[in-house]
Each structure stands twice: as structure tokens, then as C-alpha cells.
Amino acid sequence: MSIEVSIDIPAPPQEVWDYAADLALNVEWMADAASIQFVTAQREGVGTQFDCVTKLGPLRTTDRIEVTEWNPPHALGVEHRGAVGGTGCFTLTPSNGGTRFTWTEELTLPWYFGSRLGLRPASAVLERVWRKNLRSLRARILERQQGPSGHEPGLLLGMGRDSEVRAYGPHVVRISLRGRDLSQEADAMRHVRTHGFPAPRVIEQPDDHSVVMERLSGPTMLEDLAAKPWLMVRHAKRLAKLHRALGDIPAPADWVKVSAGNSVVHLDMQPDNVKLTPDGPLVIDWSNAAAGNPAFDAASTYVRLRTGAPDNHAAARAVINTFRNRFAGMFLKEFGADQIREHLRAAADLRLLDRNLRANEREAVFALARGELD
Known part of the structure; x- marks a missing residue:
């Protein structure tokens, strides 16, 4: 029939x-x-x-x-x-x-x-x-x-160095503060979700500089570490597992390539960008998504873990200052120290290209690349 x-x-x-x-x-x-x-x-x-x-x-x-x-x-x-x-x-x-x-x-x-x-x-x-x-x-x-497009951006829910997230009816809207095109970020979320990777569902894109996504509940991995530092090993294993899962997803042929390899790389998959929702961990902020090697992506995370200086809330500062090196070491072991170290210098070089990097972070990245960071 x-x-x-x-x-x-x-x-x-x-x-x-x-x-x-x-x-x-x-x-x-x-x-x-x-x-x-x-x-x-x-x-x-x-x-x-x-x-x-x-x-x-x-x-x-x-x-x-x-x-x-x-x-x-x-x-x-x-x-x-x-x-x-x-x-x-x-x-x-x-x-x-x-x-x-x-x-x-x-x-x-x-x-x-x-x-x-x-x-x-x-x-x-x-x-x-x-x-x-x-x-x-x-x-x-x-x-x-x-519906969503009939709403005006509402309550500020979060702010980074390049964008902010606001309530948008039953959803949230991410807005670039510098007029950056967020189309690739939206495409990246759609692409990895197609392959079963946990990323926010894109609702719509009102214009090139904003993207409306589902609203998520639950703390970030960083916030959970601040409240429950005894879960450090579990979260380090979880973060390494997410990196390996993302490494199994092929990147579209027209994506920018940041290293040898054809996998999707996030380039900022650190605890502050993993939401612990009731349905499991979900990775947010796909603004840097590109094509490359999974170990290079893990090395990028390791560089950020060792050298980042977040200033968005006290909990983040406390975790970084107290547990940063321990957590970074656990992540290094869980993903594979040899693989990460092979790409460490290249990941540090890419990090130095970030125009949002502060002077103290820049010095820390240089020191890490030279093997001089305490």
C-alpha cells in the first residue's frame, strides 16, 4: 500500500x-x-x-x-x-x-x-x-x-568573555557580545546530536549573532566539584570519556582544521562547559568547534585546566585555585598522558591566539609549553 x-x-x-x-x-x-x-x-x-x-x-x-x-x-x-x-x-x-x-x-x-x-x-x-x-x-x-521568536531576551543567566546567555520564553538564547556569527556553533550542536553526542538542542536561530537552545537544569561539573570535591576522580573519568566519545564523530569536510585528523574537536571541553542534567552530562559552548585530532582536543582541555583563571564566580575560583592541578593530573591519566603530551605544544600555541586571554594566563601558557609551570 x-x-x-x-x-x-x-x-x-x-x-x-x-x-x-x-x-x-x-x-x-x-x-x-x-x-x-x-x-x-x-x-x-x-x-x-x-x-x-x-x-x-x-x-x-x-x-x-x-x-x-x-x-x-x-x-x-x-x-x-x-x-x-x-x-x-x-x-x-x-x-x-x-x-x-x-x-x-x-x-x-x-x-x-x-x-x-x-x-x-x-x-x-x-x-x-x-x-x-x-x-x-x-x-x-x-x-x-x-512562540520563542515572539519573546524578548530576558533575565541574564550567564556571561562569558565573548557572549551572554539569557532567558528566552521557555528556552535560552546565546547572544554574541561582539557581533560574531553563531551559525557554525548552531550547526556543530546539530551535527554532534545527530551522532548521539550530548549537546543542547537548537530551537531556532533568530539571526546570525544569536541562537535559541533548550533550557537545561542542573549544575556545571565545575560547580559540582566546588560543592563535592570528593567526586574529583569520577568527574575526571567522565570528562575523559566525553572526549573519547566526541573523537568518534567525523567532522564535516568544510570545517576549519586545527590539527591532523578528521574528528570533531570542541577545544573548550572543560568542567565549566559540562552541565550535569538529570539525563546525564551535556556539553555546552560549541563556539570553537572544528576538525582535528581527539588527543589535540584533550591537550587543549589540559592547557585550559592548568592555566585558566576564571573570574565569573567564587566557586570557580576556589576550585581552580585549590584543585586545578590535581584534577588536571587525573584527567591527564584518564585520557592518556602520552597522547596529550604529544600535542601539548601545539595546543598551547593555539591557546595563545585567543584574544580574550589575560596577561597572567598568557604567561602561564608560555610556562606550561616550556615545562616550567609549577
Whole structure:
């Protein structure tokens, strides 16, 4: 049985993709999807699997679905492996300044739909339901345009040397203080999430200098270390594990390369940029994301751990001043001392290019590179 339905949505493909490809939110606009439960750790990308409880009138089935194609923001393909078999695909194409969203399905229905004659009314029913779903999808996109983007940046939640984070309706918005283009940062978060890495979900990008993200709860790893220094070993292991996981993700071919290698590198994955959410650790601040070697990335973190002088709050200063060297040493051991030391000089050279570096930090980086830092 083949079904194809389409609708025009007045939003660019990326905006439509960001909502439609968030599989957990499918229940918001699919009337026949009663619930979704993931059976894989990843929630995006090829290989993602979930059970969808589908309800049509008195009929209720559980559909095991696996993502077989993930090409943002153009196509998302799935295979049905439950009572309903077959394949499906969302296709997004630019159209008159918006997006033409097409939903196609090739399905094999359960035996209780009867003979081929029974498939005709079933096909008609499903087509009506899915046309209604697409109208609901369009309405949700329009609501979102009037939702987060209808808000003004609110309460200041955090500030760095180059940007600030403010409340933005139910989300947060990161705003560059120097007019820097944050498009690559948004793309980096989307890219690593596609590969199952824990990063914030991008809601939208109102302009080149800001990006709206999901609001996260929980302390940073640095704040947790300040409150519970006895967890130092656990957090050092966790940070090394995050570095190794990121090193398994290939970087897009057009990304800037900072060292030999083709992996995604964060270049600032230190405790202050790891949020400990109820769902697990999540890495924030992807402004420096590039392509390179995972050990170079770990060396960059080690340089920052040994030489950084944060001034954003007393807890950060206390942790750095009291535990910096101990934590850095544990991280060095957990990731691999030989690998980090091999890239230490190059990582220090890159750090010295940061125009936000203070004079005392610059001297510390020079000393570390020369092996003279206490």
C-alpha cells in the first residue's frame, strides 16, 4: 500500500527539520501517535530505534521504527518493523520561500485488515489522518514562529568573555557580545546530536549573532566539584570519556582544521562547559568547534585546566585555585598522558591566539609549553 501526502509550510527547511526531526515531539502533531519510547540511547541519526504506539479508532498497535536515512534538512527515512511493515520518508524541499513537506509510505498492514479490498478503505483512512497530521505540523511551526521568536531576551543567566546567555520564553538564547556569527556553533550542536553526542538542542536561530537552545537544569561539573570535591576522580573519568566519545564523530569536510585528523574537536571541553542534567552530562559552548585530532582536543582541555583563571564566580575560583592541578593530573591519566603530551605544544600555541586571554594566563601558557609551570 502506497500513500503520499504533502503540504506547503511558510518556514525554511532547517526550521521545519528542527521540529519534525525531533522524534520525541512527533506525538505533538501526529494524531495517530499515542506515545513514543526510545529503545536506543541515541535519539537522532541513522540507527535510532523507538516504539511508537499507534491508535486508529479501536485499533491499537506498537510499531518498532528504525531510522534508515538522516540527511538534514532534506530527508528522514524510516523502516517499520512491528505489526505494520514497510518504509516511510519525510522529504523537505524549498518552495516559494518556504518548504514543501512530503510524507511517503510503502506499508504492509496486519492480517486483520483483510484482503486487498480491505486495504482500500484503510488507505483512505490513513491518508485522511496523515493529511490532518500535516496540517497540525504546519500549525505547530507557525505557533513556534510566534512562540520563542515572539519573546524578548530576558533575565541574564550567564556571561562569558565573548557572549551572554539569557532567558528566552521557555528556552535560552546565546547572544554574541561582539557581533560574531553563531551559525557554525548552531550547526556543530546539530551535527554532534545527530551522532548521539550530548549537546543542547537548537530551537531556532533568530539571526546570525544569536541562537535559541533548550533550557537545561542542573549544575556545571565545575560547580559540582566546588560543592563535592570528593567526586574529583569520577568527574575526571567522565570528562575523559566525553572526549573519547566526541573523537568518534567525523567532522564535516568544510570545517576549519586545527590539527591532523578528521574528528570533531570542541577545544573548550572543560568542567565549566559540562552541565550535569538529570539525563546525564551535556556539553555546552560549541563556539570553537572544528576538525582535528581527539588527543589535540584533550591537550587543549589540559592547557585550559592548568592555566585558566576564571573570574565569573567564587566557586570557580576556589576550585581552580585549590584543585586545578590535581584534577588536571587525573584527567591527564584518564585520557592518556602520552597522547596529550604529544600535542601539548601545539595546543598551547593555539591557546595563545585567543584574544580574550589575560596577561597572567598568557604567561602561564608560555610556562606550561616550556615545562616550567609549577
